[in-house]
Amino acid sequence: MLLQIILFLAVFAIMPLWKKAKINFSWSLIISALLISVVFTISPQQIVQNFADVFLKPSLFKNVIIVVLIGALGVLMKKYNYLGNVNDAILHMLSSKKTVMHVLPAVIGLLSVPGGAQLSAPFVNEIGEDLGVKAELRAVLNLTCRHIALMLVPTSNALLVIKATVPEIDIYFLILLDLGFVILMQTMCWLFYTRRVPDVKIVLDAKALPGYIKQLLVYLSPIYMILILNGILKIDMLLCVLFSFVIIFAISGRADAKDYITSFAKGIKFNTFVMMVGLFFIQNTIKSADSLINGFSAVFAGSQGIVLALAIFVFAVIISVTTGLSYTAMGIIMPMLMALNLSLTQITIFGFFVFASSFCGYFFSPLHLCQLLTIQTMGCSPKSVYKEYAKLMPCLVLFAFGLFFIYQSVLL
Numbered sequence: 001m002l003l004q005i006i007l008f009l010a011v012f013a014i015m016p017l018w019k020k021a022k023i024n025f026s027w028s029l030i031i032s033a034l035l036i037s038v039v040f041t042i043s044p045q046q047i048v049q050n051f052a053d054v055f056l057k058p059s060l061f062k063n064v065i066i067v068v069l070i071g072a073l074g075v076l077m078k079k080y081n082y083l084g085n086v087n088d089a090i091l092h093m094l095s096s097k098k099t100v101m102h103v104l105p106a107v108i109g110l111l112s113v114p115g116g117a118q119l120s121a122p123f124v125n126e127i128g129e130d131l132g133v134k135a136e137l138r139a140v141l142n143l144t145c146r147h148i149a150l151m152l153v154p155t156s157n158a159l160l161v162i163k164a165t166v167p168e169i170d171i172y173f174l175i176l177l178d179l180g181f182v183i184l185m186q187t188m189c190w191l192f193y194t195r196r197v198p199d200v201k202i203v204l205d206a207k208a209l210p211g212y213i214k215q216l217l218v219y220l221s222p223i224y225m226i227l228i229l230n231g232i233l234k235i236d237m238l239l240c241v242l243f244s245f246v247i248i249f250a251i252s253g254r255a256d257a258k259d260y261i262t263s264f265a266k267g268i269k270f271n272t273f274v275m276m277v278g279l280f281f282i283q284n285t286i287k288s289a290d291s292l293i294n295g296f297s298a299v300f301a302g303s304q305g306i307v308l309a310l311a312i313f314v315f316a317v318i319i320s321v322t323t324g325l326s327y328t329a330m331g332i333i334m335p336m337l338m339a340l341n342l343s344l345t346q347i348t349i350f351g352f353f354v355f356a357s358s359f360c361g362y363f364f365s366p367l368h369l370c371q372l373l374t375i376q377t378m379g380c381s382p383k384s385v386y387k388e389y390a391k392l393m394p395c396l397v398l399f400a401f402g403l404f405f406i407y408q409s410v411l412l
Contacts, residue, residue, distance in 0.1 A: 004039055004040060004291060004292065004295075005292075005295060007039045008036060008039055008040075008292060009318065011032050011035045011036055011039070012032070012318060012319050012322045012323065013318070013322055015028055015032065015322045015323055016322060016367060018031065019367075024271060024274075025275065025323075025324075026271045026272070026274035026275035026278055027274060027278070028278075029274075029275060029278025029279055029281070029282060029328075030274070030277070030278045030281060032278070032282060033050070033051075033278060033281040033282045033285045034047070036282065036285050036286065036289065037050075037285055037289075040289035040291055040292055042285065042288055042289060046288050047285070049288075050281060050284035050285050050287075050288055051281050051284075053284050054277050054280045054281055054284065055277075059164050059167050060164055060280045062164075062237075062238055063160045063161070063163070063164040063276070063280075064273060064276040064277060064280065065238065066155075066160060066237055066238055066241055067157055067160060067272060067276050068268060068269065068272050068273050068276070069238075069241050069242070069245075069268075070111075070155055070157075070241060071267060071268075071269050071272050072245075072264055072267030072268050072269075073111070073222060073241065073244055073245065073248075073267070074111050074119075074267070075263060075264075075266060075267030076245070076248050076252075076253075076260075076263055076264060076267060077111060077219075077222060077248065078119065079263050080248065080251075080252040080253075082219040082220075082222070082248075082252075083108055083111070083119055083120075083219075085215055085218075085219040086107060086108065086216060086219050086220060087104060087108075087123045088212075088215070089212045089213070089215040089216035089219070090103060090104050090107060090216065091202070092202075092204065092205070092208065092209070092212040093204070093209065093212050093213065093216065094202065095201055095202050095203075095204055096199055096200070096201060096202065097127055097130075097131060097197075097198075097199075097200045097201075097202060098131075098194060098197040098198070098199045098200070100127060100202075101124055101127055101128060101131075101133075101138075101141055101145075101194065101197055102141065102145050102189070102190065102194045103145070104120060104123055104124060104127075104145075105120035105121075105123075105124055105141070105142050105143075105145040105146035106145045106146065106148045106149065107220070108120040108123075108146065109145070109146040109147060109148055109149040109150070110149045110153055110220070110223045110224075111223060120142055120146055121139075121142050121373065121374045121377040121378065122377060124138055124141060124142040125138055125142075125377055125378055128141070128197075128378075131197060131198050131200060132198065133196075133197055133198075134380075135378040135379055135380035135384070136378070136380045136381075136384035136385050136387070136388050137193060137196060137197070137388065138378050138380075139374050139375055139378040139380055139385050139388075140193055140385060140388045140389065140392075141189070141193050141194060141197075142374050142378075143363075143370060143371060143374055144185070144186075144189045144193065144392070145186070145189065146370065147359075147363065147370070148182055148185075148186065150326065150359070151175070151178035151179075151181065151182050151355065151359065152175055152178060152179065152182060153223075153227070154171050154172070154175065154226075154227070154230060154231065154237065155223075155226055155237070155241070157326075157327050158326045158327040158330060158355060158358075159171055159174070159175070160237075160327075161279065161327040161330050161331045162174065162327075162330055162334065162351055162355070164280070165283065165330065165331060165334045165335060165338075166334060166338065166347060166351065168344060169344065169347065169348055169351060170344075170348065172231060173348055174348050174351055174352060174355075177348065177349065177352040177403070177407060178352060178355065178356075180399075180403050181352075181356050181359075181396075181399055181400065181403055184395070184399045184403075185392075185395075185396060185399065188391075188392055188395045188396075189392070192388075192391045192392060193388070218251065221247055221251075222244035222245075222247050222248055223244070225240070225243065225244060225247060226240040226241060226243075226244055229243065245264070248260075279327070279328060279331050280331070282328075282331065282332060283331045283332065283335060286332055286335055286336070287335050292336075293335070293336060293339050294339075306401075309353065309401060309404060309405075312333065312350070312353060312354060312357060313353075313357040313360075313397075313400070313401070315329070315333060316329040316330075316333060316354055316357035316358040316360075316361060317329075317357060317358070317360055317361035318361070319332060319333075319358070319361070320357075320358040320359075320360075320361030320362040320365060321361040321362070321364070321365045321367075322365075322367070323362075323365075323367065324362065324365045324366075324367030324368045324369060325362060326355075326358050326359055326362040326363075327358070328358075329354065329357070329358035329361070329362075330351075330354050330355060330358055333354050333358075334350075334351065334354060337350050337354070345411055345412065346412065349404065349407045349408055349411060349412070352403070352404065352407065353400065353404040356396075356399070356400035356403070356404070357400055359396070359400075360393075360396050360397055360400060363396070364386075364389060364393060366382065371385070
């Protein structure tokens, strides 16, 4: 059993090597699922069933489609300059360029797409250069503020994966727990980074302000309408995302429907589809690996307090650092926790901790796509960025553990 666990962890440890072998990350997830199947001697029939269940189980396949569609939504919003209009509106609504540098990536971050920090990086870079802000500080601000939405918006890949893994979980209760982590993270971001930005005031035109508020509401409508329809009216997430395409067509696409359809088709990324299929294939494989589930269940059940938390944290960080993704660890660890005899509230609190732990690994991972693209845009070195991170990194770890135990003591 110990050898199997070591080989299981090795499957994720070698994932960066697939990139060097020029194998796309999406396909490396499929390969990893097959390797895990070999490690735990899963029968060929069960392997086929695990793969087929990604398409046959509505809760899984629906989330694959949602993630792919959200990527296409981002392509359309970029094509029709929605983000440029959002940037313009924010610049005319806030009186401080320092505040703009903090708020802008957070707002653009509401659009959850792979490598999404690249969407806000050019705007932050331009403002930062005008203010004389160092490149590494511009990079850290863009990355830290852009990832607010990751833990708070139900259309983020991470929250979609959790919902697909634990359908009965109240995703908005989980978001409420995540909010404490986000507030603490942004407080540290302001103290460590934003405060060092020169506070240059912007003269606002009070008469034009209502027009810019309308502009912001119009061009953010494809995002916040999903939150309203799903969060308040409880309409199915897939229908909400499809409605956002209708909004963009009504506002921008009617003049040239053919061009709209062509752009939509270009936004459907096959690699994203394969990536999500691979993730859920791994998840199904783990669920069918009885010795793995029983082994980890025994470890988790036999551990209490800080020992259990450390085991989960280390496992989540290893997976997130080696994959450069936040949701891979959640898709793997949550099924193991579901094997324990836990109440729904306990599962939700553990879900928060797995999320926060995986975020710590993902955010600082050298394979994190947002980080790679932001550093490239800002023209700074990874070393200088990690030097800035040295202040934030221990704080996030402390917040993850601290809130986990606080939530347990208050809610259980």
